[in-house]
Amino acid sequence: MRRSGPEIPDPVLFGAFPFNIGFRLLAPDDIRPTAAQRESYRRFTRIGDPVADAVVAMFRRLPTGVGRRMFELAVEQGIEAVDDPPGELTAFFAQVDAMPYWVDPHKLELAARVTARTGPWGAYFALPGLALMGGYLASRADKTLMASGNLTEMAPRRLAETANWWLDVTSPGGLGRFAPGFKGILRVRLMHALVRAGMQRRPDWNYDEWDHPVNQSQTVGTLMLFSLANIIGCQALGLRFSPSEKAAVYHFWRYVGVLLGLDPEIIPADEVDTWRLFWLQADYEFLPDDDSRKLAQALLAAGGESLTLDDDDPASRVVRQVFTNYVAAYSRLLLGRSNADFLGLPDSKPFQAAVLLTAAVNRAAEIPRQFVPGATRVSEVLGQRVRQHLIRRFTAVTSGDNTYSRHDKLGDSGRSQSELVG
Numbered sequence: 001m002r003r004s005g006p007e008i009p010d011p012v013l014f015g016a017f018p019f020n021i022g023f024r025l026l027a028p029d030d031i032r033p034t035a036a037q038r039e040s041y042r043r044f045t046r047i048g049d050p051v052a053d054a055v056v057a058m059f060r061r062l063p064t065g066v067g068r069r070m071f072e073l074a075v076e077q078g079i080e081a082v083d084d085p086p087g088e089l090t091a092f093f094a095q096v097d098a099m100p101y102w103v104d105p106h107k108l109e110l111a112a113r114v115t116a117r118t119g120p121w122g123a124y125f126a127l128p129g130l131a132l133m134g135g136y137l138a139s140r141a142d143k144t145l146m147a148s149g150n151l152t153e154m155a156p157r158r159l160a161e162t163a164n165w166w167l168d169v170t171s172p173g174g175l176g177r178f179a180p181g182f183k184g185i186l187r188v189r190l191m192h193a194l195v196r197a198g199m200q201r202r203p204d205w206n207y208d209e210w211d212h213p214v215n216q217s218q219t220v221g222t223l224m225l226f227s228l229a230n231i232i233g234c235q236a237l238g239l240r241f242s243p244s245e246k247a248a249v250y251h252f253w254r255y256v257g258v259l260l261g262l263d264p265e266i267i268p269a270d271e272v273d274t275w276r277l278f279w280l281q282a283d284y285e286f287l288p289d290d291d292s293r294k295l296a297q298a299l300l301a302a303g304g305e306s307l308t309l310d311d312d313d314p315a316s317r318v319v320r321q322v323f324t325n326y327v328a329a330y331s332r333l334l335l336g337r338s339n340a341d342f343l344g345l346p347d348s349k350p351f352q353a354a355v356l357l358t359a360a361v362n363r364a365a366e367i368p369r370q371f372v373p374g375a376t377r378v379s380e381v382l383g384q385r386v387r388q389h390l391i392r393r394f395t396a397v398t399s400g401d402n403t404y405s406r407h408d409k410l411g412d413s414g415r416s417q418s419e420l421v422g
Contacts, residue, residue: 008035011282013137016338019282023275026232031275041266041280044216049261051095052193054088059408062086068408071190075183096186096259097177103255108175111252114245115170117376118234119383121362123163123391126233128303129331131225132162136295137339138285141218143210144195146291147202155298156305160398163391166226168402169256171384184402185259191404192219192260198410220257220266221281227253228274236334237355238362240370250274288342296343303327325351 010032013019023031033041059067070082070089079085079093115122136142145158165184168174174181192214199205199213211217227250231241241249250270257267268274304320304327329351332340340347369375394400 007032008038011279011286013282013286013339014279016336018334018336022232023278027272027275029272029275031272031279033276033280038280038283041217042284044220044263044266045211045218045284047216047263048196048212048214049189049193049216049219051088051092052189052261053196055092055190056193056197058086058088065408068405072403075186076178078177095261100255100258104251107248107251108255109172110245110248112170112172112174113380114241114249115230116172116384116387117380118230118239119379119386120390121234121237121239122230122383123167123387124303125237125327125330126230127163127166128159128299129327130233130236130334131229132159132299133296133331133343134229134335134339135222135225136292136299136343137288137335138218138221138281139287139289139292140210140285141221142289142291142295143205144199144213145295147199155295155302156394157398157400159299159302160391160395160400161402161404164395164400164402167387167391170252171388175252175255180402182259185256187402187404189259189261191407194404194407194410198407216262216266217281217285219260220262220268220277221285223253223257223260223262224268224274224277224281226256227268228271228278233334236359237330238359238364238366240363240366246271288339293342293344296345300324300328300345326354330355 014023055067055071061067067086067089070085074082074085074089074093079090079097082089118126165188168179168184169181171181173179176182196212196214205213231246231249235241247270250268250273254267254269258264268277301324304324325346325348328340328345329348331343332345332347333352333355335343335345337347369379
């Protein structure tokens with residue numbers, strides 16, 4: 001169905017293969033917004049998360065560490081466990097504890113099982129190779145990552161923490177109030193507010209070029225990467241999803257968006273909304289620069305380490321190189337030649353052929369999975385076990401921290417500017 005209102009040209013990103021064909025073939029409707037809708041969306045580039053930002057301001061008001069301890073107690077046991085909680089903390093937990101009326105527990109359960117079924121294909125390819133690698137094309141969002149420096153050193157831990165958070169959130173039951181996934185979302189929301197506070201105090205933060213730090217547009221963009229990019233990325237490797245399964249995944253991430261503090265107006269409600277969000281992101285956010293290339297290179301190296309854990313024996317070096325080339329080939333096929341060249345991804349035709357062969361094998365294997373009774377359930381259980389083993393192992397070795405408390409210093413106004421990142 002054609003959108004009403006004056007037409008606006010498609011984003012530059014959609015002018016090159018595979019995006020010029022992909023969005024027309026895969027999008028379930030006309031995803032182009034009107035000019036008025038585009039302007040309405042862009043106002044979210046100037047908005048943070050007032051409720052979480054108020055909690056960070058509370059941290060600064062209280063003695064060092066007191067605010068974090070109250071927050072953690074409320075995360076683990078509920079706001080009722082905190083004696084005389086400050087109003088900012090009460091408001092935060094009143095918001096996250098109020099489940100929206102439209103949340104369907106059955107869809108949340110189905111989405112978790114569907115994501116578990118993606119197993120290593122989601123964890124080791126769609127997540128890093130498309131969602132995160134493609135996300136680095138959004139150069140404004142890259143600025144907070146670049147501010148921390150030490151890209152090569154930090155990339156493995158960032159990848160591990162992101163993968164571990166994704167695993168907790170999407171595991172069956174992960175969105176229960178006291179489940180690891182739910183608690184992880186609250187901690188990431190606070191971390192976003194802490195980073196935002198630190199970036200706002202940097203004298204070199206360029207609001208005209210980079211917008212409000214960690215703003216709503218950037219946060220909802222990550223939501224899109226975990227939903228749409230994961231589905232597309234796994235489909236590219238031959239996995240199949242029914243319409244009801246895809247609908248459940250989009251419903252799942254809509255609820256995650258609420259918990260992350262996004263304005264309900266900007267959260268996509270279904271697949272069509274998410275594709276339109278992709279159009280808007282491509283039009284405004286996906287403008288790569290030199291920082292995009294640096295982050296992509298650091299991520300590519302970290303992906304190899306995630307499989308071999310940085311062992312230095314000859315066999316591990318070979319495995320690391322093969323895996324790195326395979327992921328790069330996968331990213332190149334999905335992001336397209338121009339984007340891949342810009343990010344500095346190697347162009348290996350043999351590895352690209354291997355990715356295509358993998359997709360063909362998986363697609364054939366999916367046929368009996370769809371029709372043999374119990375096969376889908378077996379796939380879900382095995383996929384969950386594999387991704388748990390791989391991600392937990394990588395997180396342990398990289399000393400990943402699921403509390404993100406190292407960012408607390410960003411909320412401390414007493415720190416010097418040189419200590420505001422890291």
